[in-house]
Amino acid sequence: MSSDFYTSSILPHAAIIIKICRAYTNSQEDFEDYYQEVCLQIWKSRDNFQEQSKWSTWVYRLSLNVCLTLLKKKKNSQQLFASDSLILEEVEESYAFTDDPLNQLYIAIKQLSEVDRGVILLYLEEKSYQEIADIIGTNANNIGVRIKRIKERLKKLLDGKVN
Secondary structure, X not given: OOHHHHHHHHHHHHHHHHHHHHHOOOOHHHHHHHHHHHHHHHHHHHHHOOOOOXXXXXXXXXXXXXXXXXXXXXXXXXXXXXXXHHHHHHHHHOOOOOOHHXXXXXXXXXXXXXXXXXXXXXXXXOOOHHHHHHHHOOOHHHHHHHHHHHHHHHHHHHOOOOO
């Protein structure tokens, strides 16, 4: 990957790539692997970008798809013997931010389904419902309903009312 491409096409979107990768990983090692794979896939797929959307929308969608694919491969390749409480403890130990409320939010986000994680991250990035729909591959009306349900679920998780 050329440094020019990285500097001009990936680095301006690094913050969202980092947030997406962080939401789908529980360790620094996995995070680094996911981030590297996203960057590699952006570089390998750059010629497939057909300018039907903004470059940033394409980067978001590709980042989500790569993370979801890696997560699925990881789940398929390992058997989970840990209980849900052990998995949650692992998540809680992998703090990514110095701000405790932000860490708590990300711990709650990691308890959402894979697709819901992507939707709420895009919502937190202040993307429009239409942009989120374009990235996720659905319609804007579905996004509005989904975000309302995600917010309710996160509130319950943060209030400690859901296991």
